[in-house]
Amino acid sequence: MLIDREGTPVYTSYRRNEAGPIEAIRQAFAEMKSLPVNPVAAGTTGSGRHLAAVMMEADTVVNEITAHALAARTVEPKVRTVIDIGGQDSKIIYLKDGVSVGFNMNTVCAAGTGSFLDHQAARLNIPIEEFGDYALRSTNPVAIAGRCGVFAESDLIHKQQLGYRREDLIAGLCLALAKNYLTNVARNRKIEPVVLFQGGVAANRGIRWALEKLLQVELVVPEYFKVMGAYGAALLARQRFMEGTVKHSGFRGIGAVAESEYRPQGFICGDCGNSCEISELFIGGRLAGRWGSRCGKWEARAPQTTA
Numbered sequence: 001m002l003i004d005r006e007g008t009p010v011y012t013s014y015r016r017n018e019a020g021p022i023e024a025i026r027q028a029f030a031e032m033k034s035l036p037v038n039p040v041a042a043g044t045t046g047s048g049r050h051l052a053a054v055m056m057e058a059d060t061v062v063n064e065i066t067a068h069a070l071a072a073r074t075v076e077p078k079v080r081t082v083i084d085i086g087g088q089d090s091k092i093i094y095l096k097d098g099v100s101v102g103f104n105m106n107t108v109c110a111a112g113t114g115s116f117l118d119h120q121a122a123r124l125n126i127p128i129e130e131f132g133d134y135a136l137r138s139t140n141p142v143a144i145a146g147r148c149g150v151f152a153e154s155d156l157i158h159k160q161q162l163g164y165r166r167e168d169l170i171a172g173l174c175l176a177l178a179k180n181y182l183t184n185v186a187r188n189r190k191i192e193p194v195v196l197f198q199g200g201v202a203a204n205r206g207i208r209w210a211l212e213k214l215l216q217v218e219l220v221v222p223e224y225f226k227v228m229g230a231y232g233a234a235l236l237a238r239q240r241f242m243e244g245t246v247k248h249s250g251f252r253g254i255g256a257v258a259e260s261e262y263r264p265q266g267f268i269c270g271d272c273g274n275s276c277e278i279s280e281l282f283i284g285g286r287l288a289g290r291w292g293s294r295c296g297k298w299e300a301r302a303p304q305t306t307a
Contacts, residue, residue, distance in 0.1 A: 001230040002037060007074070007238055011035060014200070014226040016087070021048045022262050025055055029258035042251040043237030045229045047088060051264070054281045054289035056257045057250040060237040067232030069093050069100040072196050074235060075222045080192040083211065083219065084228070085181070085201035087114035092186050106185050112177035112207065114200045116149050120156065120173065124166055128204075131170060135206030138171030146176025170206060178210035193217050198225040260284055269293060 002011040013031055017024035043060035044052040045067040053061045064084075072082045073095060082093040090113055094102040106113075121128040135141075142164050145155040156173055182188060197219040201207055203226070212219055224231055240246045252260075263282040268275055276293045280302075290302035 001224070001227050001234050002032070002035070002039065003231070003234045003238060005238070005242075007235055009224060009231065010037075012224060012227050012230075017048075021051060022055070022264065025052055026258050026262075029056075029254050032254050033258060035254075037254075039249075039251055039254070041237040041241040041246050041249045043233035045233040049233075050279070050289075050291040051281065054291070055252075055260075055262065055283070057252045057288075058237070059246045059249050059251065060233065060240055062233050062236050064091065064229055065093060065100065065103050067229045067236070068198065069095060069232070070235055071224075071228040071232035072198070072222075073098040074231070075224075075228075076194055076196055076220060078194045079196050081195045083181075083186075083191075083195060083197045084199040085112060085114070085197075085207070086199040086229075089113060090181060090185050090199070090201075092191075094189075104185050104187055104189075106181075112149075112181050112201070116177075117201065117204060117207075120153065124160075124170070126166065132174075132203075132205030132207065132209070134167050135171040135174045136209060138165075138167040140168050141175055142168045142172035144169075144172040144176035146173075146180040148180070152176055152180070171210075174204075174206040174210040175213070178207060178214050181211070182214060191215055191217065195219050197221050198228040200226050202226075266292070269298065271297075 001009055003009050011032065013028045015024055015028065042056050042058040043062060044058045045062045045064055049061050052058065068082055068084050072079045072093070077098060079095055082095070084091045084093070089106055091103060091105040093100055117131060118128050121131050126134060142159050144159065145151045152173065156169060159169055195217055197208060197211070202221045208219055208221070222228065260283050264279065266277055266279045269278050274294050278290055278292045278298050280290050281288050288303060290298045293299060
């Protein structure tokens with residue numbers, strides 16, 4: 001996401017990385033090459049934030065909770081709860097007077113995330129874009145065991161073999177996944193409005209319907225629901241630049257990020273019992289950055305690309 005000096009989004013890009021985050025980032029920046037912009041600061045977030053930060057020499061690297069909370073209170077100052085379900089994980093953030101006062105994330109269960117829903121849609125032979133519409137056409141949702149992704153998929157297959165309608169199967173699955181989220185992520189804590197529903201799965205009308213049915217609360221889906229994390233990272237980078245914390249951005253430039261050659265590799269550090277897995281990224285044959293050590297030792301020996 002690109003924002004202007006006032007913090008208003010001017011360009012967004014959302015794509016699946018298809019197990020290739022480096023190429024996905026390159027393609028996203030290649031799309032921006034034709035834009036008449038010259039970014040003065042850059043921020044990253046998400047599970048691949050360290051890799052992305054090294055690729056672009058970002059000024060700000062921020063965790064997902066901070067990024068999503070900042071974006072949420074920017075678009076809705078009265079927000080009390082953020083439900084975020086993305087492609088690989090899900091989380092809930094509680095806010096009071098615009099300040100994050102707690103959060104939970106999914107642990108080992110990926111039920112309800114975008115990748116899980118993609119898999120189920122493919123197995124039922126329907127486009128994921130139509131998944132939610134099927135759920136809304138249901139007249140008798142099937143009871144699906146939703147304690148975890150494995151149980152949900154197994155029970156869905158069993159009920160499918162019994163001949164239930166796809167509409168009822170999908171509606172039952174949406175309800176089961178919503179219950180799983182409220183039990184394992186929200187952990188049955190009271191969810192207070194205003195509630196923002198963000199992340200790629202917010203596009204799924206079936207999951208939104210199921211959550212609203214169980215919570216008896218209307219969910220607000222913000223305009224940039226797919227990229228709220230990126231929005232928060234951009235806002236924080238802007239804030240630091242405006243405050244003077246970042247005086248001279250190290251950002252490599254849109255063209256450089258899109259056109260460079262990248263070679264990732266890694267090794268296990270055996271200097272202590274932690275046996276940390278250290279990731280490295282070479283850009284054009286030059287070591288650009290390292291990350292992954294608990295003590296920070298290897299990061300200190302690498303070129304400094306993040307603030």
